[in-house]
Amino acid sequence: MAPPGHAEKAPRHHDGHRDRLRERFSTAGEEALADYELLELILFRTIPRKDVKPIAKALLARFGSLAEVLGAPQRRLTEVAGVKDAVALDLKIVAALNRRAMRSAVRQREVLSSWTAVLDYCTAAMAHEAREQFRILFLDKKNALIADEVQGTGTVDHTPVYPREVVRRALELNATAIILVHNHPSGDPTPSRADVEMTRTIIDTAKPLGIAVHDHIIIGKNGHASLKGLRLI
Known part of the structure; x- marks a missing residue:
């Protein structure tokens, strides 16, 4: 009481x-x-x-x-x-x-055999960004991740990308392959004509130097699109 x-x-x-x-x-x-x-x-x-x-x-x-x-x-x-x-x-x-945990999982594996982990990481890193980001995953000859870098951040619907700079950075890192990734803040991952043309330009610039472009992934809030999967590259 x-x-x-x-x-x-x-x-x-x-x-x-x-x-x-x-x-x-x-x-x-x-x-x-x-x-x-x-x-x-x-x-x-x-x-x-x-x-x-x-x-x-x-x-x-x-x-x-x-x-x-x-x-x-x-x-x-x-x-x-x-x-x-x-x-x-x-x-x-x-x-x-x-x-960081997702990126660690990607770093410890051969990237092309861990595609789900790559997509999960890119989605966590980029899907909810308010502005477009252009990211590159640089791979060695065994397709292991050397570096993961954001090359540019733009507006809500555009990020400037310079193919020669992409290839120059790959050469600096001794990368033999790259995966291009960018987000669509609108949420719709459907690639635009500009996305496809830019990717093909990077492929044409990188190929003579022995650098392969494995894919270009577009991340949206509601999913992702693969230009390779869509047979656009």
Whole structure:
């Protein structure tokens, strides 16, 4: 019984929720949790004494999916009620860890036999960028990844690409093959005529120097397109 004059503190409805959620993740794994609950586990660390379920659900409602929450710019994350700079930073750290892990998986394998891992990494790295990026994966004679570099960032629908610069960089790295990758911020990965023409120009520039262009992948929020798979190169 509480001392006279002392009001008994009402239990908060989220007391114990954090421990139960952590226990469920620990014993049953990630598949036992909804997307908003996985977000809660991250938010627990930055927001220690507050019910974070409404914040997690608001993030998903605002951006549409876990991938888009993690891919959103830090300033846009803070537009959601309850998401301060520290929370947004934590989410961007999680996104960076995810990309690094995927890139490590690509680096440790022969790229052409690990195509799914390559696509997963490129999607995580580029699908939710607000501007076009042009990325090149440089490969050695065994098709192992030498380097992964963003060669340019442009506007929402265009990135300038200079074929001679692409080939020059491949020669500097002693690469014998390259994979071209760029994103379409519109979400639609359908290649444009300019995409195809630029790719063919790079192929024609690289081939006499012994550098193969294995593919040009276009990444969108809703999928990807392969120029080789579409028989456009």
